[in-house]
Structure formats: C-alpha cells, structure tokens
Amino acid sequence: EFSWKLADHPKLPKGKTIAVVVLDGWGEATPDDFNCIHKADTPTMDSLKQGAPERWRLIKAHGTAVGLPTEDDMGNSEVGHNALGAGRIYAQGAKLVDLALASGKIYEGEGFKYIQQSFQNGTLHLIGLLSDGGVHSRLDQLQLLLKGCADHGAKRIRVHILTDGRDVLDGSSVGFVETLENDLAKLRERGIDAQIASGGGRMYVTMDRYENDWEVVKRGWDAQVLGEAPHKFTSALEAVKKLRAEPKSNDQYLPPFVIVDENGKPVGPVVDGDAVVTINFRADRMVMLAKALEYEDFDKFDRVRFPKIHYAGMLQYDGELKLPSHYLVSPPEIDRTSGEYLVHNGIRTFACSETVKFGHVTFFWNGNRSGYFNPEKEEYVEIPSDIGITFNVKPKMKAIEIAEKAKDAILSGKFHQVRVNLPNGDMVGHTGDIEATVVACKAADEAVKIIIDAIEQAGGVYVITADHGNAEDMVKRDKKGKPLLDKNGKIQILTSHTLQPVPIAIGGPGLAPGVRFRKDLSTPGLANVAATVMNLHGFEAPSDYEPTLIEVLDV
Ligand code: 3PG
Ligand code: CO
Secondary structure, three states, X not given: OOOOOOOEOOOOOOOOOEEEEEEOOOOOOOOOOOOHXXXXXXXXHHHHHHOOHHHXXXXXXXXXXXXXXXXXXXXXXXXHHHHHHHOOOOOOXXXXXXXXXXXXXXXXXXXXXXXXXXXXXXXXXXXXXXXXXXXXXXXXXXXXXXXXXXXXXXXXXXXXXXXXXXXXXXXXXXXXXXXXXXXXXXXXXXXXXXXEEEEEEOOOOOOOOOXXXXXXXXXXXHHHHHOOOOEXXXXXXXXXXXXXXXXXXXXXXXXXXXXXXXXXXXXXXXOOOOEEEEOOOOOOOOXXXXXXXXXXXXXXXXXXXXXXXXXXXXXXXXXXXXXXXXXXXXXXXOOOOXXXXXXXXXXXXXXXXXXXHHHHHHHHOOOOOOOOOOOOOEEEEEEOOOOOXXXXXXXXXXXXXXXXXXXXXXXXXXOOXXXXXXXXXXXXXXXXXXXXXXXXXXXXXXXXXXXXXXXXXXXXEEEEEEOOOOOOOOEOEOOOOOEOEOOOOOEOEOOOOOOOOEEXXXXXXXXXXXXXXXXOOOOOEHHHHHHHHHHHOOEOOOXXXXXXXXXXXOO
C-alpha cells in the first residue's frame, strides 16, 4: 500500500537547513576564451571545485540522462529541473511526440479527432517555434505533423512561425523557412492550400514565460489571429531575410509580420470554425498563448476578436490547470516528486527566483505542476524580472536580490529547504554576448557566496549544482573542439545550451563528517540529486528514485 511516509535515514540527522542552489546554464568545459565561467572571476565556485574532492563532482545534464531522445540533445531547464525535482528519468515531450508520430497514434487520439472536426470547412493553423533545437519543438516533428494532417483530411493549412536563434545558431531561421516552404509546396502539389501566414522572433513575439510580459503574447495574437502586424510581406522567406537585414536584428527578436496576398489581404487570420495547434511540446513559453486561445474570460490584453475554434496543444502544458483541455500527445506523468514527498514528511520549503526562472524552481521542479502542495509548509517568492530588455544590458539580473531572499529565509529558521535558481549564466549566455556573460557569471558566483555564508551562519548544508550547460561554451565548434568561423571569417557565437556535464558540490557545517560522493555510480545525472537532498534532510529516498550520490562513512 502506498504511503508518503519516508523511512528515516540510518545515519543522517533531520532538522538541518539545506540550501539547494541551481545555477542556470552553468556547465563544466575546458577553459578557453569562449568559456565565460573560466574567464569570469568566480572565487566561490572555484573554491568548491578545488576543495575536498569527495564533495565536488560532475553529473550528466543532457541526452538520455534527462529523458531526451538522443545523446545529441543538449540539456535544458525543463528536463533539467524535472529530473532534479522528481528524482527519476521520464521520457520527455520531445521523445513522446517522436513516438506518437512514428506509431501514428497521434492521429488516433482525442486531441487530433477534436481538431479534425474543423478540417472540412475550416483552416488548420499550426503555431510554434521553427527550428531543430529540440528544446521547445522540432522541425522534423512539424514536417511529419503537416503531412499527417494532410493525409487525415486537412484541406487548408496555415503555419505561424516563430524564429529561434536561441536554441540554434542565429541566422539559421532562413534555412528552416526554406525547408518549411519546400514542404508546403509539396502539399500544394497535392491540392492542399498550405502556406506560412505570419511570423516573428520567439523572444519578441508569443514565447514569453511566467507572465513576465503579456505584450509579447499580444504581438503574436495580433499577427496570428487578427492578421495584423507592422510588417507585411508576400513571402515568409523574404520577410525573414529583409527583417534580419535591419540593424541589430536577429532571429530571436524579429518583429512580427504577416503574409498578405496580392491584394494586401492577410492570408491566414484565425476565424470561427478553424482549428489551431500550438506545436511546441514544452510548456513554459506556450502556456500564455494557450490561455489566450482557450479561456472565455481573459483580461491580460484585448483580444479584439475571440474566434470559436478547435484548439489543441501538442501536449497538455499544465496538468493542474488542465490546459489546454485538448492535446495531441499526453505529457509525461511526473508524479511523487521530491517536493511532494518532503511536504508530507514535515519539511518546510522556501523557493525563489526572478520571474524569468521562477517557474523553473517551482513548476518544473514539481513535475510541471503549478501552485503549492501545501501552502502551510511552502513559500514561493518571485522577484520581478526587468522587462523589455535583453539581459546582456543588465547581466547581473536579480542574482543578489535572490541570494538576499535566500539568506533571510535561511536565517529565519523557518525553513528546512531553501531552493533558488540563479538565472545569469543561462539568460545572458543566450544573448551571445560574451563580455556580458562573463559579468553574469561573476554575479551568480557572488550570489552563491551570500547563500553559503548564510548556511555557515545557520549551521546548515548546501547543495550547489546546475541544470545544464550554457555560459561555459559560447562558440560553435568542430568535432575536434576548434571554434568554427562563418563565411565572413567571424567566429560563430553559440547562443544555445551545451552537451556539457554540470558540477555538484555539497558542504556546510551541518554536513555530517562522513558524507562523501560515492565512487560506485558510473555516470549519474541530475536525477540522482533528489535522493541526495532527501538524505541530507534525514530521509531515505523512495526505492524507485535514481540512487543517491552520497554515502556516509563512519568517522
Ligand atoms: C528558453 O526558453 O529560454 C530556451 O529555449 C531554453 O532555456 P532554458 O531551458 O534554460 O529555459
Ligand atoms: Co536556457
């Protein structure tokens, strides 16, 4: 019979304050000029690495270790925080969609049948991120879905693209649009009226997250649903090329555009009777649009028109809100997360980050579940992020504010677990600005110091780790690791995450003297952290959790 009660750890005491720090986008890589963590002044993280070898190690943060389809898949915050919080490895959205497409099961599900009702008399709209990044979506999945929808009766299809440049190289949008245009041309040869209807850069159009800035979603709504945008083109390829040629322009921040016919009329607004699919499998940057598409009552911006449509997500993005209510593929069922166990075992938790990563240490950590398990035992604090800027402009972000909140929570004595995400390495790393990323890494390191100092004062324990790599490698490399140059002889900046492992360090005055990292685990990963943290709280982890990273020697 199932019970939430965790067994006592035979050797480790209860009642310690544990700080769990996730450095977002902080991997381990060979030191060179494109390793911003190496370039930055990071005395705190350096001292952990140079400290006791049995209390610092590397763990895997990409590929199958975090439930992604292949070892070529870089890590990301969703799968990283899921693994950290849930202590087990789940086949993630990317993989589940692959399987559903390969088996054809996607076309037999309730979600597909629901959108199919619009195929006879309406238009099918596909909205989402156009790249092969594999973090939020994948081009090959879109290609298969387009073909599958056509095979299953869609007669009129409109694609609303969001250009990437964040999970893939900047400038790659052009090639992805060409590939998509080829596919759409093939559909047109089959008599299907298929074309791109609108577009924009993911960070400026549609893909905001955690309700940081609804204007981003509104810009997308205007283009996708209303067919209105400041830029009008008759071809998406021309749109992307021309808009990219503007000064300071890049894929992530392309302004919204609509495709118009020869009379200047938008080719694909969303109207009553249409079907819409948001093709991203990852939730955080689609759930705001999902609310706008699904909720009758909605006051975040003026939708002007709220068409009666059949809307489905590629996945259900929020299991608690049941949003969207229709979806093509069932999301991973991440249950019994460490957070839920710990509240049932009397652990009081404080979690904090700034807006752009707030859901990472709460929603993703808790298995894609919004809200508290038990508001009496948990407190989640969100520090508002700066809006309307790219973070290379303010690379320190709110790192110190987050650390100060954590410090107060640690010293208050009210919490057993104080968990934060420090966004700098990742958010600034994604801008591709090397100098700013160096500043970002230094700020994150200073924040770690504040938290460790508080733990020293409180007699607690710290666990410092990361969710995936980013800032440690800012250049695209060949197979031998040599930086690659573009046609103009300039190095190709890597804005994306990496395949690198991440560090984990444990310590603090509350750590029992015999605790050390085990040597018998061959290639542990992020999913091994949950059991480790449970042990440090004085509990054994559930038997189906990935094994703990630590052992306790008698000293
Ligand atoms: C983003 O959404 O910002 C990137 O695609 C992935 O970054 P994250 O996984 O670190 O959030
Ligand atoms: Co990132």
